[in-house]
Amino acid sequence: MFKQNVGSADRIVRAIVGLALIAMAIFGQGMAWGWIGLVPLATSVVSYCPAYSIFGLNTCGRKARH
Incomplete structure (x- = not known):
């Protein structure tokens, strides 16, 4: 579906x-x-943030970028 752009630490903060x-x-x-x-809860569950895509951000580790 969408390429993940929210990393583990970011997901935890968003969920909290x-x-x-x-x-x-x-x-x-x-x-x-x-x-x-x-909104932050949903983005933490799916590991995808539309705003990150718009601004070209990615908090995933190197392995998740492939």
């Missing part, structure tokens, strides 16, 4: 941030825009 934003939205600490946490 995404889950934290969603938790804030669920438990009332965050505003409704806390649901934007679905």
